[in-house]
Each structure stands twice: as structure tokens, then as C-alpha cells.
Amino acid sequence: xxxxxxxxxxxxxxxxxxxxxxxxxxxxxxxxxxxxxxxxxxxxxxxxxxxxxxxxxxxxxxxxxxxxxxxxxxxxxxxxxxxxxxxxxxxxxxxxxxxxxxxxxxxxxxxxxxxxxxxxxxxxxxxxxxxxxxxxxxxxxxxxxxxxxxxxxxxxxxxxxxxxxxxxxxxxxxxxxxxxxxxxxxxxxxxxxxxxxxxxxxxxxxxxxxxxxxxxxxxxxxxxxxxxxxxxxxxxxxxxxxxxxxxxxxxxxxxxxxxxxxxxxxxxxxxxxxxxxxxxxxxxxxxxxxxxxxxxxxxxxxxxxxxxxxxxxxxxxxxxxxxxxxxxxxxxxxxxxxxxxxxxxxxxxxxxxxxxxxxxxxxxxxxxxxxxxxxxxxxxxxxxxxxxxxxxxxxxxxxxxxxxxxxxxxxxxxxxxxxxxxxxxxxxxxxxxxxxxxxxxxxxxxxxxxxxxxxxxxxxxxxxxxxxxxxx
Amino acid sequence: xxxxxxxxxxxxxxxxxxxxxxxxxxxxxxxxxxxxxxxxxxxxxxxxxxxxxxxxxxxxxxxxxxxxxxxxxxxxxxxxxxxxxxxxxxxxxxxxxxxxxxxxxxxxxxxxxxxxxxxxxxxxxxxxxxxxxxxxxxxxxxxxxxxxxxxxxxxxxxxxxxxxxxxxxxxxxxxxxxxxxxxxxxxxxxxxxxxxxxxxxxxxxxxxxxxxxxxxxxxxxxxxxxxxxxxxxxxxxxxxx
Numbered sequence: 001x002x003x004x005x006x007x008x009x010x011x012x013x014x015x016x017x018x019x020x021x022x023x024x025x026x027x028x029x030x031x032x033x034x035x036x037x038x039x040x041x042x043x044x045x046x047x048x049x050x051x052x053x054x055x056x057x058x059x060x061x062x063x064x065x066x067x068x069x070x071x072x073x074x075x076x077x078x079x080x081x082x083x084x085x086x087x088x089x090x091x092x093x094x095x096x097x098x099x100x101x102x103x104x105x106x107x108x109x110x111x112x113x114x115x116x117x118x119x120x121x122x123x124x125x126x127x128x129x130x131x132x133x134x135x136x137x138x139x140x141x142x143x144x145x146x147x148x149x150x151x152x153x154x155x156x157x158x159x160x161x162x163x164x165x166x167x168x169x170x171x172x173x174x175x176x177x178x179x180x181x182x183x184x185x186x187x188x189x190x191x192x193x194x195x196x197x198x199x200x201x202x203x204x205x206x207x208x209x210x211x212x213x214x215x216x217x218x219x220x221x222x223x224x225x226x227x228x229x230x231x232x233x234x235x236x237x238x239x240x241x242x243x244x245x246x247x248x249x250x251x252x253x254x255x256x257x258x259x260x261x262x263x264x265x266x267x268x269x270x271x272x273x274x275x276x277x278x279x280x281x282x283x284x285x286x287x288x289x290x291x292x293x294x295x296x297x298x299x300x301x302x303x304x305x306x307x308x309x310x311x312x313x314x315x316x317x318x319x320x321x322x323x324x325x326x327x328x329x330x331x332x333x334x335x336x337x338x339x340x341x342x343x344x345x346x347x348x349x350x351x352x353x354x355x356x357x358x359x360x361x362x363x364x365x366x367x368x369x370x371x372x373x374x375x376x377x378x379x380x381x382x383x384x385x386x387x388x389x390x391x392x393x394x395x396x397x398x399x400x401x402x403x404x405x406x407x408x409x410x411x412x413x414x415x416x417x418x419x420x421x422x423x424x425x426x427x428x429x430x431x432x433x434x435x436x437x438x439x440x441x442x443x444x445x446x447x448x449x450x451x452x453x454x455x456x457x458x459x460x461x462x463x464x465x466x467x468x469x470x471x472x
Numbered sequence: 473x474x475x476x477x478x479x480x481x482x483x484x485x486x487x488x489x490x491x492x493x494x495x496x497x498x499x500x501x502x503x504x505x506x507x508x509x510x511x512x513x514x515x516x517x518x519x520x521x522x523x524x525x526x527x528x529x530x531x532x533x534x535x536x537x538x539x540x541x542x543x544x545x546x547x548x549x550x551x552x553x554x555x556x557x558x559x560x561x562x563x564x565x566x567x568x569x570x571x572x573x574x575x576x577x578x579x580x581x582x583x584x585x586x587x588x589x590x591x592x593x594x595x596x597x598x599x600x601x602x603x604x605x606x607x608x609x610x611x612x613x614x615x616x617x618x619x620x621x622x623x624x625x626x627x628x629x630x631x632x633x634x635x636x637x638x639x640x641x642x643x644x645x646x647x648x649x650x651x652x653x654x655x656x657x658x659x660x661x662x663x664x665x666x667x668x669x670x671x672x673x674x675x676x677x678x679x680x681x682x683x684x685x686x687x688x689x690x691x692x693x694x695x696x697x698x699x700x701x702x703x704x705x706x707x708x709x710x711x712x713x
Binding site: 009010013023321322324325326355358359360361362363364365367368381384385386387388400401404405407408409410411412414417421424425446447450451453454455456457458460461463464465466467468469472 | 494514520527531664
């Protein structure tokens with residue numbers, strides 16, 4: 001694993017307060033989801049998952065068709081669809097539009113897609129102020145941090161952390177009551193909403209048959225972002241499409257429940273185009289930026305393209321025992337947890353952090369709770385095989401490969417397997433859990449050392465099963 | 473004549489936990505089966521498969537298929553190894569229809585031990601007795617790839633003298649994960665820590681599971697923390713009297 005990853009993991013595991021914060025927050029989300037999908041709360045839960053998977057599969061396999069349909073319907077409502085290859089193209093589009101309209105201030109609602117392309121940093125680099133308006137995202141913007149979690153971005157911070165941060169950055173009194181902290185943020189952000197020229201949001205769903213952007217949220221800031229400024233830009237990955245408005249009956253019932261245990265989030269907004277003649281609110285201009293940024297590469301890969309089905313509910317993070325130990329910031333990209341572990345190598349290339357697909361016990365908790373049934377362990381296994389192929393081509397990790405080649409050969413030759421095992425047993429005295437202690441050479445083998453760094457070895461049995469079986 | 477079952481004891485039981493294999497054979501014989509141990513068996517190939525070495529996993533899987541080709545039933549004291557054979561062998565040989573067919577034919581004959589006892593032998597009380605307070609750890613692959621949840625608990629509930637106490641994190645991974653445990657020892661160790669905390673909170677004296685690999689991880693962490701809790705495979709519990 002890379003040194004950076006290793007260090008971040010070590011730091012997170014060593015921080016007892018952080019460990020507790022992560023564990024408690026995820027436990028709460030786990031409990032809420034569990035109650036929301038019981039047989040009484042949602043009798044057709046498994047059926048919905050199957051439908052959601054089928055709908056996503058169908059959409060991803062006919063994405064060209066639905067992209068065109070969506071674009072035509074957005075245009076019919078007076079909006080405009082922009083296709084962007086990467087981060088630079090999105091930033092250039094926003095900067096160009098801001099310049100044309102003499103815009104000074106942007107308000108943003110929570111969007112992983114804009115995090116993915118560092119949109120705020122790119123805009124600020126050109127002196128365009130871009131303010132996050134989701135409370136968690138606002139906190140992180142003040143703290144200059146990336147989201148810790150797809151759904152709960154400031155999950156790792158306590159109310160005391162937030163009190164200190166507000167006092168330091170906003171010059172207010174140190175306030176530790178969350179409701180009062182929300183009021184402080186609201187005071188600042190209301191002024192920003194009123195002064196903003198452009199509102200940027202992400203999209204939870206893009207509905208092809210109605211050209212609509214669907215946003216779910218709990219704070220109302222996304223709705224304000226789309227209606228207070230004169231211009232609304234929604235930035236979304238191309239995989240956010242669904243065919244029909246009626247499909248929302250499947251996805252909206254799964255998303256809130258899987259994410260936070262809510263049957264529906266507090267606000268669900270359906271946005272199709274700018275304000276029309278006679279309407280009293282809504283933006284004057286409406287744009288949907290469709291981002292590729294590596295996604296089309298996955299379309300060609302039938303073994304792994306289900307990674308694009310994700311609706312970003314975050315359930316896989318909450319239930320992942322690895323995420324719950326190493327947290328969100330140990331991951332190399334903005335997407336963390338199991339979904340991050342499968343899309344990071346695919347969007348950015350496996351060479352980016354080749355150890356990432358291996359940082360999983362393959363326990364399958366992620367797949368069990370995924371509302372669109374992405375087989376994350378299967379994709380991790382595929383990625384592991386790809387990493388090993390790439391290592392072979394690049395002549396890397398030769399010792400491990402050699403070890404597995406020898407191992408496989410031994411496993412196909414039972415007599416040699418038995419002799420090798422007996423030889424190994426002979427250097428492993430069966431003294432009540434103390435085996436290997438007398439064999440420093442064996443003790444110092446990296447795998448043995450790694451094991452012993454955390455745990456004891458079991459007492460050596462002295463005789464193998466097959467030896468005992470013969471004597472039976 | 474008694475029906476024959478072949479046992480695949482798995483490499484970890486063969487080398488480190490032979491008593492688990494003996495206990496499983498014992499229980500099966502008591503249920504009236506004739507137990508056969510094909511001596512050429514070694515491993516299912518999962519270590520290589522999970523580490524990304526597909527060619528090496530294929531080699532070992534082919535050997536496995538050869539050894540158990542004629543077995544009527546293959547009973548395995550591990551949910552994880554059973555899942556490798558039943559779920560992943562099929563995907564290993566896309567270019568070799570003959571081997572793929574052999575894998576598909578074997579699949580319905582391969583059984584995880586507790587599932588075999590309950591569903592093939594049709595027994596949920598094997599007549600075992602063990603004076604103990606135990607807690608049950610759901611091993612991930614048994615739980616999530618075979619949906620094995622209530623069965624082992626039912627078998628345990630019918631053991632005379634045994635009290636079963638549920639732990640809050642029963643379904644949470646112990647952190648073993650094969651080569652994960654040595655590639656990421658700190659994360660793996662942290663996960664084991666969560667698991668043993670949960671075990672200790674129950675006050676149980678023994679942790680029971682379906683997989684010796686999970687138990688090796690849990691036992692190693694318990695021993696390192698000097699906690700007086702022992703580990704037992706379900707087969708060992710069911711063989712107790």
C-alpha cells in the first residue's frame with residue numbers, strides 16, 4: 001500500500017475520539033436504515049431493489065438513447081444541456097457563463113460530482129466566490145476539508161469541533177448547541193442566497209422522459225439554490241439518468257431509507273427548466289452539465305459497469321467494517337468506502353492507488369444493503385485480478401507472484417503438500433500457543449510478522465488432520 | 473447401506489485445526505453417514521483468487537474438481553470455502569467449457585456443514601451436550617452468500633446444557649479476510665478488536681462459528697488481549713457429549 005494511505009489509516013485508527021465519532025455516527029445510520037426497511041415498514045423492499053437494479057441496468061445499457069431524450073426534453077422546456085469531458089471543461093463553462101453575466105457570487109448545494117472535480121477550488125482560483133450552503137458542506141468549506149462521507153460530509157466532526165471552527169473563522173462566540181450553530185450558519189448563508197448570481201447543484205436523478213432534475217435534501221438549501229439566483233446550473237454524472245418519472249416511485253422509496261432511514265427526505269424538488277411566462281419563481285436560465293470524467297470507460301466493461309448504478313446513498317459506507325475503522329479521509333479520492341474502492345480505480349486508473357481494491361475483507365455487507373444491488377465484492381475481485389495483471393506486465397511484486405505460483409503447484413501435488421506441511425510443522429513446536437517462537441527465521445517472514453503485529457497464532461496442533469485420520 | 477459423504481476439511485483445518493475435521497466426521501457418522509476423506513485434497517484455491525491470482529486459483533480449482541469428481545456429497549466445515557467452490561468456480565473457467573461443466577455439476581453436491589446437517593440429514597438436534605455459555609459469530613460468507621443465519625443457532629439451541637447469548641455485533645466481520653489480514657494488519661486488527669469487545673460484553677465463555685479462519689482471527693485477538701474466552705467450531709460443539 002502507498003505510504004500516504006498507510007499513514008492516514010494509522011492516524012485514524014490511533015485517534016480514539018475519531019474512532020468513537022465514526023462508529024457512533026455510522027451505527028445511528030445503520031439503525032435508522034434497519035427500521036426503515038423492515039417487512040412492516042417496506043414490505044416490497046427486496047422487490048424494489050430488484051426493480052432498481054433492472055432499471056439501472058437498462059438505462060446504463062441504453063445510455064445514448066436516454067441522454068438524447070433527456071437533452072431534447074430539457075431544451076423543450078427552455079433549458080440547455082452541456083456535455084463536459086472533465087473538470088476543466090466544467091470549470092471553463094461556469095467561468096465563461098459567470099463572465100458573460102458579470103456574476104460575482106455562486107451558492108452551491110451539496111454535490112459529490114462537484115467535489116469530484118474540485119469545482120470550488122477551480123472557481124476560487126479565478127476569484128469567483130462559491131459558497132457551500134449545506135450545513136455539513138459549509139462547515140467543511142470553512143475547515144478546508146473534503147467530505148468524510150457521501151451523505152454525512154462532516155460525520156467525523158463533533159459539535160465542539162464545529163463550535164471552535166465557527167468561532168475561529170466567523171468571529172462568533174463559541175457555541176456548542178447544534179441548533180444554535182445551524183442558526184449562525186443560516187445567518188451567514190441567507191445573505192449569500194440573496195446576493196448570489198448563480199446557483200450550482202448536483203442531481204440525484206435526471207429524468208429522461210420529462211427533462212427534469214430531481215434533488216433530495218433535508219435542509220431546503222438546495223431548493224433555495226435553484227430558485228433564488230437568476231441562473232441554475234445542475235452538474236451531474238451521465239449515470240444519473242433514469243428513463244421515466246414513474247421510475248422515481250422505485251428510486252425515491254429506496255434512496256432516503258437506505259441513506260438515513262427516512263421514508264422521504266424533507267424536500268424533494270423536481271426541476272424542469274427555467275421560469276416560464278406567468279410563473280412567479282424559478283431561475284431565468286437553467287443548465288444541466290453532464291459530466292463524463294471517466295464514466296464512459298466503464299460502459300465498455302460489462303464485468304464492472306454496474307459500478308455506474310450507484311445512487312450515492314452511502315449505505316455501503318455505514319455498513320463497511322473497513323470504512324468504520326479507517327474513515328473517509330483515508331481514501332485517496334472524494335468517494336470513500338466500498339463504492340469509492342470500486343469507482344476510484346475505474347475512473348482514475350488502477351495505478352492511482354493499486355492497493356485500494358485489496359483493502360477489504362470481502363465481507364459483503366456493502367452488497368447486502370446496496371439499494372441497487374451492486375455486487376461490490378465481485379467488482380473488487382475483478383479489480384484485484386486487473387491489478388495483478390498490471391503488476392505482472394510491469395514486473396512488480398515478483399516475490400508475491402512467485403510465492404503464489406509455488407503455492408499453486410504444491411496444492412496440485414498432494415504428496416508434496418503433505419511433506420511441505422510436515423516440514424513447516426517441524427519448525428513449529430506445539431508448546432501451547434508458543435509455536436514459531438523458536439524459529440526466528442520464520443517469525444521474521446513479512447506475512448508472519450504482519451499477523452503477529454496484531455494477534456497471536458493458534459497453538460500448533462502437532463499433527464495434521466490427514467495424519468490423525470489415518471490413525472483413526 | 474449407509475450413504476457416503478466426502479469431507480473436504482479445507483487446508484486450514486487440515487494443518488491448524490485438525491480436531492474440527494475429526495469432530496465433523498464424528499457428527500456425520502453419528503447421523504448415519506459413511507464418511508470418506510479423499511486423501512488427494514488440498515485447498516479450494518480461494519487464497520489465490522481473493523488476491524487476484526486467477527491463473528493460480530484456476531490450477532488449484534481444477535485439482536479440486538478432479539479429487540471430488542465422483543463424490544455424491546462434499547461437506548465442508550467452512551462457509552467461505554464452500555462459497556468459493558459453489559459460487560466462484562463457475563467464473564474461473566470462461567474459456568474452458570468442460571471444466572466449467574464439471575464445476576456446475578459439482579455445485580449442488582457441495583454443502584457447508586451446518587446446512588448439510590439441517591437440510592440434507594434433516595436434523596436439528598444431534599444429541600450433543602455441552603455445559604457452556606456461548607455466543608455465535610456469523611461468518612460473512614455463510615451469512616451473506618448462503619443466507620445461513622438461523623440454522624446454526626437452532627442447532628446450538630438444541631445442545632443440552634448450552635446457553636446461547638447473542639452479541640450485538642454478531643453479523644460484523646471479524647476482519648480476517650484471507651490475505652487482507654496480513655496486507656492490512658492494522659485495519660484487520662482493529663476489526664477484530666470491535667468483534668472481541670462485542671463478544672466480551674455477552675459474558676460468554678466460548679465463541680462459536682462455522683469457519684476456522686474467522687476463529688483463528690478471533691482467537692488470536694482474544695489471546696493477544698489475554699481474555700479468557702475460547703473459540704470452538706460448530707462441529708466441535710455438536711460432537712460434544
